[in-house]
Amino acid sequence: MKYGYARVSTQQQDLEVQLQQLISEKCEIIYKEKSTGTKMERVEFKKLLSVIKDGDILVVTKLDRLARNTKEGIEIIDDLFQRNIKVHVLNIGLLENTTLGRFFLQTMLAVAE
8 A cells, every 4th residue: 555644834834835746656545735844743643554564665754744853763764664664755756675675664754855
Protein backbone atom coordinates (compact mmCIF):
# COMPACT_ATOMS: atom_id res chain seq x y z
CA MET A 1 0.00 0.00 0.00
CA LYS A 2 1.25 3.50 -0.77
CA TYR A 3 0.44 6.11 1.89
CA GLY A 4 0.86 9.86 1.58
CA TYR A 5 1.30 12.39 4.37
CA ALA A 6 0.75 16.13 3.95
CA ARG A 7 1.16 18.78 6.64
CA VAL A 8 1.14 22.54 6.86
CA SER A 9 2.07 24.51 9.95
CA THR A 10 -0.87 26.90 10.28
CA GLN A 11 -4.61 26.83 9.68
CA GLN A 12 -4.16 29.61 7.11
CA GLN A 13 -1.82 27.59 4.91
CA ASP A 14 -3.15 25.44 2.08
CA LEU A 15 -2.52 21.71 1.71
CA GLU A 16 -3.58 21.61 -1.94
CA VAL A 17 -0.13 21.62 -3.59
CA GLN A 18 1.08 18.75 -1.39
CA LEU A 19 -2.15 16.81 -1.91
CA GLN A 20 -1.91 17.14 -5.69
CA GLN A 21 1.68 15.88 -5.63
CA LEU A 22 0.70 12.89 -3.49
CA ILE A 23 -2.25 12.11 -5.76
CA SER A 24 0.09 12.30 -8.78
CA GLU A 25 2.32 9.74 -7.05
CA LYS A 26 -0.71 7.44 -6.84
CA CYS A 27 -0.90 7.35 -3.05
CA GLU A 28 -3.84 5.14 -2.14
CA ILE A 29 -4.48 6.75 1.25
CA ILE A 30 -3.44 10.27 2.21
CA TYR A 31 -3.26 11.54 5.77
CA LYS A 32 -3.29 15.30 6.16
CA GLU A 33 -3.20 17.83 8.94
CA LYS A 34 -2.66 21.43 9.81
CA SER A 35 -0.31 21.30 12.75
CA THR A 36 2.96 22.99 13.54
CA GLY A 37 5.98 20.73 13.33
CA THR A 38 7.09 22.00 16.74
CA LYS A 39 4.18 20.24 18.43
CA MET A 40 4.58 16.60 19.27
CA GLU A 41 0.84 15.97 18.91
CA ARG A 42 0.33 15.20 15.26
CA VAL A 43 -2.82 13.12 15.50
CA GLU A 44 -3.06 12.13 11.84
CA PHE A 45 0.62 11.27 11.65
CA LYS A 46 0.26 9.00 14.68
CA LYS A 47 -2.70 7.29 13.00
CA LEU A 48 -0.62 6.77 9.87
CA LEU A 49 2.25 5.26 11.83
CA SER A 50 -0.17 2.88 13.54
CA VAL A 51 -1.56 1.44 10.28
CA ILE A 52 1.43 1.43 7.91
CA LYS A 53 3.08 -1.97 7.78
CA ASP A 54 5.80 -4.16 6.29
CA GLY A 55 6.18 -3.61 2.55
CA ASP A 56 4.22 -0.33 2.46
CA ILE A 57 5.57 2.97 1.14
CA LEU A 58 5.27 6.35 2.85
CA VAL A 59 5.39 9.35 0.51
CA VAL A 60 5.95 12.94 1.64
CA THR A 61 6.72 16.00 -0.47
CA LYS A 62 9.66 17.19 1.67
CA LEU A 63 11.55 15.93 4.71
CA ASP A 64 10.42 18.86 6.84
CA ARG A 65 6.82 17.65 6.46
CA LEU A 66 7.82 14.41 8.14
CA ALA A 67 9.89 15.60 11.10
CA ARG A 68 10.51 18.80 13.01
CA ASN A 69 14.23 18.28 13.52
CA THR A 70 17.12 16.00 12.62
CA LYS A 71 16.84 13.77 15.69
CA GLU A 72 13.12 13.19 15.26
CA GLY A 73 13.54 12.55 11.53
CA ILE A 74 16.21 9.93 12.13
CA GLU A 75 14.06 8.23 14.79
CA ILE A 76 10.95 8.19 12.58
CA ILE A 77 12.71 6.96 9.47
CA ASP A 78 14.79 4.41 11.38
CA ASP A 79 11.56 3.02 12.87
CA LEU A 80 10.05 2.81 9.38
CA PHE A 81 13.17 1.11 8.00
CA GLN A 82 13.14 -1.41 10.88
CA ARG A 83 9.52 -2.20 9.98
CA ASN A 84 10.51 -2.69 6.31
CA ILE A 85 8.60 0.40 5.18
CA LYS A 86 10.03 2.40 2.29
CA VAL A 87 10.20 6.20 2.50
CA HIS A 88 9.87 8.28 -0.67
CA VAL A 89 10.53 12.01 -0.31
CA LEU A 90 9.42 13.62 -3.56
CA ASN A 91 12.05 16.35 -3.70
CA ILE A 92 14.85 13.86 -2.84
CA GLY A 93 13.87 10.38 -3.96
CA LEU A 94 13.51 6.97 -2.37
CA LEU A 95 15.48 6.74 0.87
CA GLU A 96 17.52 3.56 1.23
CA ASN A 97 18.33 1.71 4.45
CA THR A 98 22.05 1.56 3.59
CA THR A 99 25.12 3.27 5.03
CA LEU A 100 25.15 5.79 2.19
CA GLY A 101 21.38 6.21 2.38
CA ARG A 102 21.47 6.95 6.13
CA PHE A 103 24.36 9.42 5.63
CA PHE A 104 22.38 11.20 2.91
CA LEU A 105 19.27 11.21 5.12
CA GLN A 106 21.10 12.75 8.09
CA THR A 107 22.63 15.42 5.87
CA MET A 108 19.28 16.32 4.29
CA LEU A 109 17.50 16.39 7.68
CA ALA A 110 20.14 18.78 9.04
CA VAL A 111 19.60 21.07 6.06
CA ALA A 112 15.80 20.86 6.42
CA GLU A 113 16.02 21.76 10.11
